[in-house]
Amino acid sequence: MPNKKGPFKKPAPKPAVTESASTPAPATTKKSAQPLQVVRGMRDLLPMDQAYWKQTNAMAENLAAAYGYERIDTPIVEDTSLFVRGVGRATDIVEKELYSWETAGGESLSLRPEGTASVVRSYIQHGMLNLPQPVRLWYTGPMFRHDRPQSGRFRQFYQAGYEVIGDADPVIDAQLIILGWNFLKGLGIETTVRINSLGTPECRTNYKNALVAYFRSKKAKLSEEDKKRLLKNPLRLLDSKDPVILELKAEAPQIVDWLDEESKTHFMRVLEFLDEVGVPYQLDPYLVRGLDYYTKTVFEWYANSDDQELSQSALGGGGRYDGLVESLGGRAATPAAGMSLGLDRIVSRLKEKNPPPQDHRMPHVDVFLAQLGEMGRKRSLALYEEFREAGIPVGEAFSKANIKAQMEIANKRGAKWAIVIGQKEVLDGTVQIRDMDAGSQEIVDVKKAVHEIKKKLANGVDTPAATV
């Protein structure tokens, strides 16, 4: 629609149509409509999975602190040209996966498909080159790619990324790899890094030429698809699964042989650093990555798994991008490197490793208030505040009248004590404290209820914390 300003724009009042009067039509009006559901490739992160996300996000934050990264948040929406110039026009990410639209003002905007371009833009825009170098920044948030959904592949997915801008030393590359490796290891996911070097743009061009020349000589054997790729992005031929290519690949020139001395040394040193720390890696001469900005080191983490199916997709990746700052308008050539981790995939691994309990657990409380009658309910409502202020985890089911139902909930929530307040207790100014394990009850002055529970909590054996 040409005039549409955005998804939240209130629709202009239509000339009175009879259908829905003043109230918005409830979903139940017509049963014939397609049920409402999430947009393709999008998903809800449900309560039952939040513990895994929390754990993952905590890891991201802790490692950021441990390695000296500062948090940065950039907008989800950027000028389309940022990604065209940054990620590369001919990449799949830009060519077919970018969520782009034109605003009423005629700007072309896009949802970020990755984080690095934005961070570099911010680095340039805010003159971070005047900060002590290198600048280490980390971020986390949703990314968007209009891809065909599959398991572990969403159109909105989450990444945590770490960027080091302003330093050319190979130790930076190595430490990024170590960080990611520790990230995954800390969550119980053992990985191996696949690593390669693309060299400088010059090496890459030379190599590309050699590669094109090689495949040209075999052109007769190539499929139409591969011929196209030969023209557009010959490096992509290397990760083709086409058996013909796989066969030809064995004889094809390898990038390592085309690296200049400096790139070669850089690469060797990265590997030496990895050896030093004992991070397992695997040289992969065909690892290319789908973003144009990479130079020299590129890498991806793959889970060590006997299940080959699952080990197909990378859990994260990154590399050096020495030319990006300059190509996005930075004043000087500024070396940089970074990496990002796929949180959705990590969370799904975590969940596989530690399946959630079958029964949906309600949040644990120490004390549960069970009330009877209107007076009891009022007194409980007030007492609830006392417990809350005292910092004692307390639960309630004030909307239930039936005490049996309330006791059931108290039990489900793992309360050690239930406090029963009915009409009788209100009149006496007391409460009954029921020990849920023993089944015994005692009568206590209502004013001493909180104090009494505190005492019990203090000398009672610490209840085994019901985590997750």
Add this chain to the structure above:
RNA sequence: GUGGCUAUGGUGAAGAGGUUAUCACAGCGGGUUGUGGUCCCGUUAUCGAGGGUUCGAUUCCCUCUAGCCACCCCA
């Protein structure tokens, strides 16, 4: 974007061209009206949406939507 497979209550499953669509778990309500974790009973689906074939479709066909798998590619 291309091809294939799938779609039954909140979840996981079973089912047959035709009177009340089966089972388990969860949820809610109850078991004579002030007490839990066991037990018993009740209750929750116009079988993804739209259309077609048929006397009749949830079951057959088409389209759409979504998920999964492969390709493409990546996180």
